Amino acid sequence: MEPGKLDPGEVRFFCGSSNQPLASQIAEYLGVPLDPTHISNFSNSNLYIQLGASVRGRRVYIVQSLSPPADEHLMELMMMLDIARGASAREIHAIIPYFSYARSDKKDAPRISITARLVADLLQTAGATHAMSMMLHSPQVHGFFSIPVDPLSSRPVLEQYFRNKDLSDTVVVAVDMGHAKSAARFAKNLGLPVAAGNKERVSDTEVRISGIVGDHVRDCQRALLYDDEIATGGSVYEISRMLIQAGIKEIWVACTHGVFTKGGLDRLAAVPQITEIIATDTVHLPEHRLHPKLHTVSVARIFGEAIRRNYLRRSIGDLFVFGEKEAE
Amino acid sequence: MEPGKLDPGEVRFFCGSSNQPLASQIAEYLGVPLDPTHISNFSNSNLYIQLGASVRGRRVYIVQSLSPPADEHLMELMMMLDIARGASAREIHAIIPYFSYARSDKKDAPRISITARLVADLLQTAGATHAMSMMLHSPQVHGFFSIPVDPLSSRPVLEQYFRNKDLSDTVVVAVDMGHAKSAARFAKNLGLPVAAGNKERVSDTEVRISGIVGDHVRDCQRALLYDDEIATGGSVYEISRMLIQAGIKEIWVACTHGVFTKGGLDRLAAVPQITEIIATDTVHLPEHRLHPKLHTVSVARIFGEAIRRNYLRRSIGDLFVFGEKEAE
Amino acid sequence: MEPGKLDPGEVRFFCGSSNQPLASQIAEYLGVPLDPTHISNFSNSNLYIQLGASVRGRRVYIVQSLSPPADEHLMELMMMLDIARGASAREIHAIIPYFSYARSDKKDAPRISITARLVADLLQTAGATHAMSMMLHSPQVHGFFSIPVDPLSSRPVLEQYFRNKDLSDTVVVAVDMGHAKSAARFAKNLGLPVAAGNKERVSDTEVRISGIVGDHVRDCQRALLYDDEIATGGSVYEISRMLIQAGIKEIWVACTHGVFTKGGLDRLAAVPQITEIIATDTVHLPEHRLHPKLHTVSVARIFGEAIRRNYLRRSIGDLFVFGEKEAE
């Protein structure tokens, strides 16, 4: 770490209710206190929030993941932004480790919402002057924001995790062709080959993995399944079955956002060949929802370092995930 | 009803998940179909909404109460507004029978949010071009909106309900001095005397009714308790006890927004002297939460008539609740 | 006073023509000069204004009360804000001791303007980035502003004034039920009982005080009439007559904003039992309009302290008037 510290008198650091452990670690990395926030509900279910430290003229950072229940966590975040603005904060940074709405980034049917754009606009209306997030579903979501955004990458911590392991006979597998490029870069950094599932939409509600593109699978014993977000884990489950049929003996599942809803974690963990499930802590799982096969690696250092450099006005481009360059 | 109908080809009428029965009745009053809306959740808890009829160039009305769970109902509404805008609707009317956030209309502590203003701004960001609501917590909330707002009154239907009853020996009682003016007008229209509870804040979390202002209580057998919104019903319960001590034999409880959370309805209904609880249908209560003492009067006709006149460009001032005129 | 001073090189301090004496005192409290402003009229009655000190990159404070003639004072303020913005000021603070338009805070008739909201928007259009005011007519007016607002309280200086007097046998009387809560808090701080006038609107142009709520009046010799703003003084005059009929021997009249138009001051002063009229200096009265019974207490210290803490980024919540907390 280069020298340079935050002045605690200059900074206020808050978090919503979605991921207090991550916020605490970021605050610790930065050497500033996590300021208290009072969050409760009125009897009509409306939120009541009070920030516990004066923000007048300060740089305010608010950490909140838009994990389930997403709407409530969004409303918390917007109210906190609004409070900071109304109380004359100088800068208001929305630190959103998991920006779940990024998946709604285009119209794939008539009369639906490009919700990621809507939420970007709502956050600005509520008072955000800058945002940070991690591994947005598509790099174009960056362009939905009118305020500056720093899109951070989780790859360094995931790569670090795997560099400490024996990677022989291993192939990186992207669940979907759409993420093949991202997986390829991950594989390249680890010196591994890459393959991808060919996901097809069978009907409005059903998706099928019709095959695996890439010959390397047959030559390998182990697959490192790589995805950006896992909720029910349906696709991962299906592609795991195909990999096993193709002769793979061991599967590691790695993702950035481990949402793990509707029994998704247990379902994957029940597959014997899946020996490890690795996720970052952008989404907080309470203790009772953890599983012995689940390994969590923290992105606190990345968010902390990005905030530190933002504060010190240093470039943070090397912490970014840039969209893949294309060329004609 | 004056003549004049909506052209169904010109209008699209939708509702969120909060109060479909009321929306259906309004649509019926207007003679237009309630257009279908598909609402579901992605596995990461994000909402997915699709409007089921083309809105291009149409006047779109969206009915949604911000009843519990308020944040989810708000997000539904904002996404529906956004869809209508993105699909080139000509006018987008947010019909919000119960605008719960109106209670957060001022700063009564440092570093809290005037959430009613925030939500007014969010609705405009999401695409609303006009709003209708009913019995806003304070008349000033009207001024939080940058778009035109029609603040409707529930008094006509409540008064109608009581006009059919024997009102002898009855006094109207406001729960709080802050609503004494509104109660006084209600009482005057029914030809009844008025009194008010003197609510005092004991501590941050506790409130006490310290007495009842007005001599009429001693001369009456029956009290008509009048409030704008009842959730847990704590204040109503307490003032009822005082009225009973003061000799009142029968109590009718009337309110516009019957939120009835945390067992509030059962608690009130358990008081023998409370023989009737009257609420409008701005908040929808599922069947299992109803109680024999609860009588619901519908405001569908008022919303329907306001929409009809808005459509026909007629004045709807006589359906409004105007703030009380003051004078020096 | 805590330590901490304004850097005169960092600050520019101006005032319009409405209340130069107050502005001078605030500047003195802050230890900065009151920078000159040239204000004149073109022959077609348009205002011509020139600020007399460079504001480039500075924090600019502009003091202006919206006292009569309110429209001209508003236009002065807006032009001064516009000049500061066009000349690259860094922050532009509108310090508005008397925000008269706050009385138009709701629609109490069809097709009128919620002028307080309009003026809040106009001030932002003109360039204000922050505002301070005192004793807004209702706490909700705070929410009409899109920029941060500090709503200051005059109670400390009024209470200080009365603490030095013999308060035995005295009751605080609010002119109107609508301000009973505010009066109650004032009374509580002085350890006095409270009562309130029951003001009723007889017709569009006539208002009548129909009685006084509260039994304490009969037990007291002296009444302390408490209101936020007095212009013609009609209501105060009427309630004084009732108090005298009820046996009150001496009346002190206290208000924040002493507008005193149309002979209002002389009319009140002519009542023998009214021995003192106390107002703050949010509205400037020229010497020839003063009266021996009028005592003015200055709020310069409160505005000065609020500006000082704003500058030093300290909390100023204890100088605020918070809306009354309500509870169900």
Next chain:
Amino acid sequence: MEPGKLDPGEVRFFCGSSNQPLASQIAEYLGVPLDPTHISNFSNSNLYIQLGASVRGRRVYIVQSLSPPADEHLMELMMMLDIARGASAREIHAIIPYFSYARSDKKDAPRISITARLVADLLQTAGATHAMSMMLHSPQVHGFFSIPVDPLSSRPVLEQYFRNKDLSDTVVVAVDMGHAKSAARFAKNLGLPVAAGNKERVSDTEVRISGIVGDHVRDCQRALLYDDEIATGGSVYEISRMLIQAGIKEIWVACTHGVFTKGGLDRLAAVPQITEIIATDTVHLPEHRLHPKLHTVSVARIFGEAIRRNYLRRSIGDLFVFGEKEAE
């Protein structure tokens, strides 16, 4: 007049207090009623305005000149615009026959306001969706508005007036070189020669006419002094003296905006050689301020026709005053 009428059910036509006679004539031309407006002042000098006809979904036209007292007339106009917007008008047209602030169209000193731009922004904030005005001080003022503007010309009615007179031996004289182009076009249409005064600023407060440019003056008996706006009439008075010295026997003074403040009209009328003073009715002069030498020609027909064509979506370019074309 081409066929085509306004549908009175579609249109609402109001005016502020500045120029009701002109508004009445425009309304008459259009065949629609002048809808009533209630304007009064609260005792604290704030304006209270109520529009007297429902505007919901209508096209609203509001006529108001920004003549003295300009600030009050501006505030009236802004409140009327705000009311129309808040009451759901479909279009809101600000008809401003005399836009006095247009004279503040540039910075000719540091730290002053380009007030014409500020007012253009304020009108939009208040709700105007379109504006009409006449003979703006400079054609660039058009570009200060973000909403569409129709800048109308008074020349047709002034030319019509003079065409009925004997124009032999007459020269058109512009008071200032800055308006020479406009005067030249006027002269050309009447088939007359043109000359111009050479106005020089002596000091901040004093201006001197140092001479007259153009040889025609010596050959003529009569001068037609042409200006856009006359207030105190100082420059006109001075140039008249020079013209008389140069041998001119009779002077006609013509202007669009006859503001005539500070005795300006009487001063000019006292010059024996000035036999006629012609102004339009963009500024209303009450009867007691009129003078026998003053002839008023009405622009009601021009505003009426412009509104009619706007309503009927016909081109109104031939009613405009276009900025002079320049060329390299």
Next chain:
Amino acid sequence: MEPGKLDPGEVRFFCGSSNQPLASQIAEYLGVPLDPTHISNFSNSNLYIQLGASVRGRRVYIVQSLSPPADEHLMELMMMLDIARGASAREIHAIIPYFSYARSDKKDAPRISITARLVADLLQTAGATHAMSMMLHSPQVHGFFSIPVDPLSSRPVLEQYFRNKDLSDTVVVAVDMGHAKSAARFAKNLGLPVAAGNKERVSDTEVRISGIVGDHVRDCQRALLYDDEIATGGSVYEISRMLIQAGIKEIWVACTHGVFTKGGLDRLAAVPQITEIIATDTVHLPEHRLHPKLHTVSVARIFGEAIRRNYLRRSIGDLFVFGEKEAE
């Protein structure tokens, strides 16, 4: 075609200088005249544009492709939008057959511009109220616009073209994995197999096709190369060489936007196996830049039909290209 026509009195239809032939055909399809536009340059190179028909209260459609020179074509479009707004048009539709900036849709390096978002904002600032475009580079670009956008598909006309040909032994080949999904849908509609080139970035300026994914190539005689935009044609050229090496005997090259710069068309046409190059007319090529192997299919009917339905307020979803649905 369903019945329903545009009212020529209601509509104004203009085009910039980029693609007048396409605009003429769309106008013809719609049965409205293509209104004249005068476009020239001042001697300092600034554009001078005058619209040749009154737009007051009309629905204005402006057709302009952002083809080379893109900046000049963009400026033409923005000035035309601005003119329409300033002249009181009711709706202003930007019809942009080729939105070239869509390729800059993400940050793939630090300190570059997401130019597609910038241009979307500029078009709104200039006055556009609605936009139509075709085959945007990525479906997320839709979300960059704050105004409603209709993203049209060219597939119907391209498919129609190929349906008339012998498609035996033919495989559809996407130039890049990134467009494999779009190609797959195209192939599916024609009942053909699909393959894709594996494009890799070698350095900042160099890209290499490292192979072809999909086994069908070996079984086929003919390849249908499918891309959204071809400029220099470098990638198409390279993949063609690989296909020929792999045994392909005949190549058809098809794209939506045939930009064909820097000799790109001649270079491709010089390959003997490339027997046909098919492009739509979203980009206009002057006669001297055409080539006998180039076949142009017109999208005029699609734009015309989309405008017609927009005008008639009918759904145009079936003319859209929706982003691919994804699923977990």
Next chain:
Amino acid sequence: MEPGKLDPGEVRFFCGSSNQPLASQIAEYLGVPLDPTHISNFSNSNLYIQLGASVRGRRVYIVQSLSPPADEHLMELMMMLDIARGASAREIHAIIPYFSYARSDKKDAPRISITARLVADLLQTAGATHAMSMMLHSPQVHGFFSIPVDPLSSRPVLEQYFRNKDLSDTVVVAVDMGHAKSAARFAKNLGLPVAAGNKERVSDTEVRISGIVGDHVRDCQRALLYDDEIATGGSVYEISRMLIQAGIKEIWVACTHGVFTKGGLDRLAAVPQITEIIATDTVHLPEHRLHPKLHTVSVARIFGEAIRRNYLRRSIGDLFVFGEKEAE
């Protein structure tokens, strides 16, 4: 030069491709490096720009003249502004030595654009927070900007140039009456008499100089022709012919913006009596377009000094060109 320097760590200084020599000189004056910018074109003609130094939290200055090709230079500037904003710059200053669009400052025909206002709005949309320019075509253009603007004057450097010469028997001649005031001030500072050409529009495309106003011409041997911008030089050529006919023996041509298109420079230089053509370097002319008679004086010092004082928050009013004061 007063003391005070820019902190190079605080400032980033870039330029577009229009005038790198001037930008370099300004940077040198300021003692900061000219940071690199990469500008290239995609094959579809779209611009690709990357700023070569981190701007996070910095004050960014971008120098770009809108000289031919104006549209491309404008797009470069807007993209650079957008990049700076997206990369979290603190202030973004658009330094535009030659704002060519200023000539389109009014509507002199129906359905044209006030392009100067449009461009002012576009620059703000793209991210500019402050602008500097020089000798705007009319002072009102200042009011088209919503952001603060510093309109600088070139007169000091031009006057300095002529003060070193023998000015006996010399008259300053404005090409057009419209610029007579500006020329008069220039003449006054040099102690010279002034005259002006009388330019008349003959038809839409033709302009004629009909004469010269001012008697001094006959008494002088030398004319100093003074204009703000020269492109083809047509008017200058014509008035030179008239001056020669009137007996002038030598002509110096001076202007701020030497655009010199379409052989304008050679045409003027071919007139024997024109012995010198003086222009500033707001427009960069490549070496091959220079001419021995052309003398360039640099405004780098003026821009540098204005930036320095802006940075140091000192008044820069004495570097401005203020619009001429007018008076009635």
